[in-house]
Amino acid sequence: MAHSVFHRELGYINLSELDLTVPEDVRVWRSLYGKTAKGELECVECREADPGCPQYMFLRLWKGRPVAVHYSQGRRHATAPESPRHKALKERIATAAERAGFTAELEARGPDGRRRTDVLVHGEGGIDLGCEVQLSYTTSHSVTKRTDIARADGLRPLWTTDDPSSPLIERTPWARIDRMPLEAFSSGNALLVPGGAYGPADGDTSRNVTPARRRARRRAVRTLTGTQGRSALPTGRKCAPVVR
Secondary structure, eight states: OBSEEEETTTEEEEGGGOOTTSHHHHHHHHHHTTTOOTTSEEEHHHHHHOTTSOOBEEEEEETTEEEEEESSTTOOOOOOSSOHHHHHHHHHHHHHHHHTTOEEEEEEEOTTSSOEEEEEEEOGGGOEEEEEEEOSBOOHHHHHHHHHHHHHTTOEEEEEESOTTOTTTTTSSEEEOOOOOHHHHHSOOOEEOOEEEOOOOTTOOTTTOOHHHHHHHHHHHHHHHTOOSSOSSOTTOOOOOEEO
16 A cells, blocks of 8 residues: 555645545545546556556555555555655755754654644744645645644745646745656755745734844745755745755
């Protein structure tokens, strides 16, 4: 069984993020469950290990949760909820933060257990940047809910996606990278960020944010990309910086 699959139209889907108590997620699940033909869903792990030899999967419910199962009974994968690409990009963000002199926590849980942030970066001036890696399909409800929880915990959310049509774009502070193989995240080479937007935080206005705090926030955002000299994601604008 596995949590991540690749759909030939929707792209990467992380089944562990589907909440079957939410109408929007239920509609997504019902559009897939029992309605995908063999060849429409691929194993993410097998696809990344050997793109020329796809391994197909079907969907089922296991203990009330959506999972994917190989048609080939001889193949088994651990039910880890994240793909190798997701894990590699998460680690790259944490490494960039530490090289910039900040501290970073992977899979940081909130005080009430409702939140698990991919990478929590502790920046200057008390800024806590909650970095979320979203390389799989998600719904707008999930993005809004997780962003609201992060803000309620005092975090500045920043999502990263490689899907130009992802529902998170324009709904939350975001950065978009190009789709690339697993090796690109760990190679150390520069990554282009074709677009992104990072707006003011809750309660922040030009009247109540000091220049020092604004600089601290922008430097914390630069941590994600490693961009030198200027913010990778200027407030309210889209840009094309390079990730070092």
